[in-house]
Amino acid sequence: MPDKEVKTLRDVVLFQYAKLVTRSAFGHADGAAAKKADYGFIRKTFRDLRDGKKQWSDITREDWQFVDAEKACAYCGATEQLSREHIVPRSLKINERCGNCDTIQAIHNQVLACRACNSKKGTMGLYAFYKRLRPDTPKFFDFLPALLEKKYLKTVYDCLVCAGCLEQTDADGDGQMTVLDIDFTMSKCN
DSSP states (O other): OTTOOOSSSSHHHHHHHHHHHHHHHHHHHSSSHHHHHHHHHHHHHHHHHTTTHHHOOOOOOOHHHHHOOOOOOOOOOOSSSSEESSSOOOTTSSSGGGGGOHHSSGGGGOOOEEEHHHHTTTOOHHHHHHHHHHHTOTGGGGGGHHHHHHHHHHHHHHHHHTTTTTOOOOTOOOSSHHHHHHHHHHHHHH
């Protein structure tokens, strides 16, 4: 999937975030366009994040974007029957603190979703859900809405830190590091 330098869950999270930075910096519509036009910038941003030369913004930035965004389903864009949905399932039980954890329970981990998407997603991780929504799109992960993915990456990163899983490699055992390794690890914590 991403790059030969991506070896751990931490790297996958940071690589995906580097693509989001690139999308924003150059006005690309999606991750595929960003990779095609500015792959060098993605790699540099990833390395800077990995090596501590750059930090991502506090999740409060995404919380305000969420508050200011149009009231529509984060997954499909529907505007009817919306409710708050936890991107990382509230049922997550990495440890005894999850039930009271602001990372999981508060706005940091919430978006609006229509009833149908909320029901379909259930306790799936974001990438597993998008793979299901786009079964014919091999690189489905390049087409997630940026705000949704940013909130997910920052939330899941905190969860992986709490679980002590950031340095895990190939969690699902398929021989490669992908975004699905993130969701696999999170599902094993439930």
